[in-house]
Amino acid sequence: MKTVIRIVVVLAIIWLAMLLTGYGVLTGSSKNAAGLGLQCQYLTARGMITAQYLHSDSGIIGITNCPILKKSGEVVDN
Numbered sequence: 001m002k003t004v005i006r007i008v009v010v011l012a013i014i015w016l017a018m019l020l021t022g023y024g025v026l027t028g029s030s031k032n033a034a035g036l037g038l039q040c041q042y043l044t045a046r047g048m049i050t051a052q053y054l055h056s057d058s059g060i061i062g063i064t065n066c067p068i069l070k071k072s073g074e075v076v077d078n
């Protein structure tokens with residue numbers, strides 16, 4: 001029982017930190033536009049957001065993979 005309470009408290013602290021900072025965690029990604037675009041989905045404290053990036057396998061133009069964390073445009077203290 002103590003373990004369940006600790007897990008709930010830790011999740012609440014993580015959610016509150018995400019709410020106050022505006023960061024989101026990567027939940028999924030997919031290539032689009034014939035492999036030239038990369039669509040990344042992030043879970044924030046306010047819901048899911050989607051970011052579009054230019055993609056190349058070499059990383060010379062655009063990015064190779066989605067960033068793990070992304071700052072959202074909406075922050076609770078602004």
